Amino acid sequence: MNMKTLSPAAALKAIDAIRNSFAARISARMDAPDALAELEKVLGLLGEVDFSRANAEHLRASGHPVIQQLQQAEFKSGGEGVSAIFDAFLPLLDALPWRYSYEPRPDAPDIGERMAWAELVGPIAPFSSRKVCLGLTAIGPGLLYPRHRHPAVESYWVVSGTAAWTAEGITRHHPPGTLILHPANVIHAMQTHNEPLLAAYAWTGEVETLSEYV
């Protein structure tokens, strides 16, 4: 596969698209207080990140097989507030540092090839932080991202694709433009249908502890 490198400028543009939409979401005050407080926390922590220095190692595209699934997909983004994120990320799909870091699952041997995330801010990312993570999750069509949990608090911002999201045993279909908050250690899962899911995410709190299947 032709390995691309993500330019710091393109990564910053994508990060800014997420930051700007989070700021707009805060201004709109349409979400629950705990979700708004978390977005404010994310923006505050991003304000502490040194965006003048990018780690070249983490700007290199990983050549992850999820890229081929994404390249075959027809994306739609009709969600309020997410079109700028969609426009910033779509040209970068084959240049992002996608990774998947769970242990293998005998019941889903190819899962690590069909979903991945590209972290742009975090402990292992182009822009370094040990307090906040920011990136894009991609889940190929027709895939269950099984029940998992992590001590970090997680905000998801659906950019493309309507999937079934389960948290604390309750399942909802969330279209693009939906903001989803997973408090620390809440067990959650996602099931995609015909279309892949793209969702921006942020982690705060214990960001250096990996997510694990339960």
Ligand SMILES: [Fe+2]
């Ligand atoms: Fe999560």
